[in-house]
Amino acid sequence: MTDQLASSLSAHDMASRNLQLTSDGQLRHFITLDGLDRAMLTDILDTADSFIEVGERTIKKVPLLRGRTVVNLFFESSTRTRSTFELAAKRLSADVLNLDINTSATSKGESLSDTLLNLEAMASDMFVVRHSQSGAPHFIAESVTPGVAIINAGDGRHAHPTQAMLDMLTIRQNKQRFEGLRVAIVGDILHSRVARSQVRALQTLGAEEVRLIAPGTLLPADVDSLGCTVEYDMRKGMADLDVVIMLRLQKERMEGALLPSEREFYRLYGLDTEKLALAKPGCIVMHPGPINRGVEIESAVADGPQSVILNQVTNGIAIRMAVMSMAMSGQVAERASRSRQQEGE
Amino acid sequence: MSTSLRIDNARLADGTAINLLARDGLIQAMGAEPVTGSAETVIDASGLTLLPGFVDLCCNLREPGNGQKGNIASETRAAARGGFTTVCASPDTSPVNDSGAVTNLIRDVARSSAAIRVLPVGAATRGLAGELLSDMVGLSNAGCVAFSNGTRAMANARILRRCMAYARTFDLTLMLQPLNDALAADGYAHDGKVAAHLGLLGVPEVAETASVMEMLLLAEETGVRLHLGQLSCARSVEMVADARQRGVSVTADVAMHQLVFTEEALSGFDSRYHVLPPLRTEADRKALLKGVEAGVIDAIVSQHQPHDSAAKQAPLGVTEPGMSTIESVFSMGLGLVQQGELSLAALLRALTAGPAGVVGAVSELKQGGEASLSLWDLEGQWHATPGNIQSRGAHVPVPGRPLSGVPHWTVAEGRVVYRLD
Numbered sequence: 001m002t003d004q005l006a007s008s009l010s011a012h013d014m015a016s017r018n019l020q021l022t023s024d025g026q027l028r029h030f031i032t033l034d035g036l037d038r039a040m041l042t043d044i045l046d047t048a049d050s051f052i053e054v055g056e057r058t059i060k061k062v063p064l065l066r067g068r069t070v071v072n073l074f075f076e077s078s079t080r081t082r083s084t085f086e087l088a089a090k091r092l093s094a095d096v097l098n099l100d101i102n103t104s105a106t107s108k109g110e111s112l113s114d115t116l117l118n119l120e121a122m123a124s125d126m127f128v129v130r131h132s133q134s135g136a137p138h139f140i141a142e143s144v145t146p147g148v149a150i151i152n153a154g155d156g157r158h159a160h161p162t163q164a165m166l167d168m169l170t171i172r173q174n175k176q177r178f179e180g181l182r183v184a185i186v187g188d189i190l191h192s193r194v195a196r197s198q199v200r201a202l203q204t205l206g207a208e209e210v211r212l213i214a215p216g217t218l219l220p221a222d223v224d225s226l227g228c229t230v231e232y233d234m235r236k237g238m239a240d241l242d243v244v245i246m247l248r249l250q251k252e253r254m255e256g257a258l259l260p261s262e263r264e265f266y267r268l269y270g271l272d273t274e275k276l277a278l279a280k281p282g283c284i285v286m287h288p289g290p291i292n293r294g295v296e297i298e299s300a301v302a303d304g305p306q307s308v309i310l311n312q313v314t315n316g317i318a319i320r321m322a323v324m325s326m327a328m329s330g331q332v333a334e335r336a337s338r339s340r341q342q343e344g345e
Numbered sequence: 346m347s348t349s350l351r352i353d354n355a356r357l358a359d360g361t362a363i364n365l366l367a368r369d370g371l372i373q374a375m376g377a378e379p380v381t382g383s384a385e386t387v388i389d390a391s392g393l394t395l396l397p398g399f400v401d402l403c404c405n406l407r408e409p410g411n412g413q414k415g416n417i418a419s420e421t422r423a424a425a426r427g428g429f430t431t432v433c434a435s436p437d438t439s440p441v442n443d444s445g446a447v448t449n450l451i452r453d454v455a456r457s458s459a460a461i462r463v464l465p466v467g468a469a470t471r472g473l474a475g476e477l478l479s480d481m482v483g484l485s486n487a488g489c490v491a492f493s494n495g496t497r498a499m500a501n502a503r504i505l506r507r508c509m510a511y512a513r514t515f516d517l518t519l520m521l522q523p524l525n526d527a528l529a530a531d532g533y534a535h536d537g538k539v540a541a542h543l544g545l546l547g548v549p550e551v552a553e554t555a556s557v558m559e560m561l562l563l564a565e566e567t568g569v570r571l572h573l574g575q576l577s578c579a580r581s582v583e584m585v586a587d588a589r590q591r592g593v594s595v596t597a598d599v600a601m602h603q604l605v606f607t608e609e610a611l612s613g614f615d616s617r618y619h620v621l622p623p624l625r626t627e628a629d630r631k632a633l634l635k636g637v638e639a640g641v642i643d644a645i646v647s648q649h650q651p652h653d654s655a656a657k658q659a660p661l662g663v664t665e666p667g668m669s670t671i672e673s674v675f676s677m678g679l680g681l682v683q684q685g686e687l688s689l690a691a692l693l694r695a696l697t698a699g700p701a702g703v704v705g706a707v708s709e710l711k712q713g714g715e716a717s718l719s720l721w722d723l724e725g726q727w728h729a730t731p732g733n734i735q736s737r738g739a740h741v742p743v744p745g746r747p748l749s750g751v752p753h754w755t756v757a758e759g760r761v762v763y764r765l766d
Binding site for chain 2: 011012015016111112113131133134135136138139143155156157158159193196220221222223225226
């Protein structure tokens with residue numbers, strides 16, 4: 001059974017790899033961290049590092065995507081993520097089109113396939129996709145014409161790979177390396193695409209331990225298959241931590257009887273000064289935002305010396321510049337090899 | 346008008362020689378020795394295996410109301426190609442088959458356009474809403490052989506109990522798919538490791554098993570003849586076996602794809618494998634196979650659900666469940682036999698005598714009996730591709746890999762309803 005599990009997951013990884021990489025191993029879509037190896041993730045982090053410097057210049061532009069059209073295709077509204085993608089694309093000199101589909105086409109009954117056909121007619125080079133359904137960017141990558149890069153800006157409960165990578169960049173800036181690190185992710189793991197991508201990134205980059213801290217109602221059914229340790233008691237779970245990542249809690253969780261109240265959640269799983277003191281002295285505190293102060297984190301902690309939450313925002317632009325430029329150059333290389341092949345015929 | 350048909354040189358599944366003469370839909374002579382007598386159609390079945398016509402307890406023909414997905418003519422042609430000579434038509438059409446008028450319409454269309462026999466299954470509740478009983482006796486008089494609530498649950502246990510008590514009064518069979526709606530919620534994948542990994546909305550095992558338990562207890566109390574459709578969990582098989590031992594009148598079926606695939610099929614977000622109940626674990630698959638082998642599960646069904654392309658062209662969670670399976674059912678089963686996972690005898694029983702017993706249909710080949718059968722090249726292979734299947738639904742369960750067993754002829758009530766070109 002375990003052999004079969006390993007072989008089947010690697011089949012899934014292989015499929016994800018084939019979807020996202022060109023035949024010579026360059027990134028062409030960025031949809032999930034499944035199937036991407038440590039070298040690729042490190043390459044993304046290194047590229048992002050080089051873009052951080054761009055943000056510090058007076059003229060914050062590089063011409064890597066000049067003449068390219070990037071469409072922000074947001075089927076679920078998000079101001080923050082969309083703004084950082086927009087800013088990243090503009091710093092790469094791309095033309096950017098923002099489409100909030102949840103308020104236009106689909107509410108008129110147009111199918112996703114039809115929406116895509118219309119957008120392709122606009123000769124876009126890249127779609128940045130956010131969708132409430134797990135697997136939507138996967139579906140889009142399989143249905144668009146070759147040559148268009150798909151960047152996942154968060155799909156359902158599945159993945160949010162740019163968020164996870166910017167978190168990895170933040171961790172690397174603070175801890176230099178991933179080996180030996182004990183990292184906890186706390187809160188609503190079940191509904192979190194961020195958590196799923198973070199788990200995968202940390203495992204691929206070689207963290208010592210990924211610990212999930214949550215009540216049973218906020219963990220997926222077969223949580224053991226994720227390869228993490230699980231801890232229900234946050235006070236115990238804080239021991240030996242180098243990094244603690246807090247997740248945002250949605251208010252709907254109370255209505256679905258997953259939790260009794262915000263107050264009880266904060267008492268048990270909220271990160272306050274007292275709980276943080278149980279971790280290693282240099283433990284950093286992260287949160288993908290937006291923060292619910294007093295629900296998952298105490299203000300004194302969020303604004304305290306161990307918090308790196310604001311670095312995360314800065315790093316978000318650099319990571320998005322990195323994956324956009326890498327995916328675009330993968331697509332360009334692939335287009336070139338396709339046209340060489342056609343000439344050969 | 347008389348029709349006659351002779352089959353020479355065929356073999357039965359056990360290898361014995363068989364020759365057969367049919368006239369006016371009935372078998373006039375059959376045996377190991379060549380039969381004499383002229384016939385309008387003579388089939389030289391050298392190298393082919395003769396099997397009794399299969400019976401399907403759960404098939405969506407999509408008529409009336411869903412012509413873009415299929416109709417009685419197209420989907421019974423597909424069934425004939427799959428070796429089926431009788432299919433039960435699920436009531437979830439549009440309009441729902443909850444009145445004698447709809448049943449009559451289905452039977453009229455079937456009489457003029459169906460390749461094989463269509464047995465309508467009536468809706469147990471009006472509009473399948475699970476709240477008000479349908480006119481079950483009237484539907485039965487119009488020709489419904491059993492009553493089901495499609496893929497939808499009853500509103501509550503009180504309605505379920507009354508539905509059973511009413512059906513019991515008139516000796517009607519209920520064919521119910523066990524599902525606790527509140528536990529299934531909006532799920533579309535087994536609540537297991539693939540769902541955990543990909544962030545899919547899960548249907549927990551207990552959404553089925555809690556409902557199986559409730560149905561078995563109520564069936565025991567009311568004494569209704571209950572058939573549980575499309576089981577997907579190991580625990581369900583255990584509970585059915587236990588109930589039967591206590592003398593509860595319960596039969597059960599499983600969809601062929603549950604015997605072949607597991608939750609892993611969804612690991613690339615492939616909407617083809619979005620089915621309900623969802624594909625579950627390897628342990629469940631093994632237990633379901635054991636259930637079929639032991640006869641705890643009486644029938645294997647196609648749960649044929651042809652779709653137009655738009656129904657499946659979307660992110661996984663918003664696609665429609667179901668595949669176009671009926672042409673691949675026997676070949677998938679034969680694959681299981683070849684891998685040593687199921688005996689040929691159990692496979693054939695679950696496609697013939699097992700389901701026939703549930704709805705009082707015939708499947709046995711005997712002198713004077715109905716000439717409904719198929720002839721297969723069991724060694725041959727074929728590919729199910731949208732271009733070479735009869736169904737309007739292109740979402741076949743096994744694309745791109747060869748399937749075992751090529752159907753050459755299907756004969757329903759003495760008429761040739763499928764032949765290989």
